[in-house]
Amino acid sequence: MGAERDGVARSGKFEVEGFGRAGDTRADVVDKEEFDRFERDIQRQRRELRAAGKPEAEMDELFRKEREKEDAMLGSQKYAGKVGAFEGANYEAKGYYRPEVDCIMFTRHKTFCAVCRRAIERVIGMYAG
Ligand SMILES: [Zn+2]
Numbered sequence: 001m002g003a004e005r006d007g008v009a010r011s012g013k014f015e016v017e018g019f020g021r022a023g024d025t026r027a028d029v030v031d032k033e034e035f036d037r038f039e040r041d042i043q044r045q046r047r048e049l050r051a052a053g054k055p056e057a058e059m060d061e062l063f064r065k066e067r068e069k070e071d072a073m074l075g076s077q078k079y080a081g082k083v084g085a086f087e088g089a090n091y092e093a094k095g096y097y098r099p100e101v102d103c104i105m106f107t108r109h110k111t112f113c114a115v116c117r118r119a120i121e122r123v124i125g126m127y128a129g
Helices: 032-051 056-075 114-128
Strands: 086-089 092-098
């Protein structure tokens, strides 16, 4: 209880945040509609680049812009960097939950959140231990 590693409290329980708690103002949580609109637009641009046979450098640039915008949107959130349950994972906006606002289950960033890191460490430990 109370032990903390990588910023994660090891109390054995976590709070369910949904996409913000009751009482949070809309500004406290990601505007999911704006986020979904942005992601749909990126997917459309990706399909157009593929269909036009554009070079990979253009696709890489699109990914870079997408990541920059996601970092700005998610990093400014009230619960950024906190462990909880945030709706939106498994490529779905609803019905699945991820453990941090910025988690690879939601974004495709190259870093893992505290919960994903812990899960990976456990699996590695299981095989290496
Ligand atoms: Zn994660």
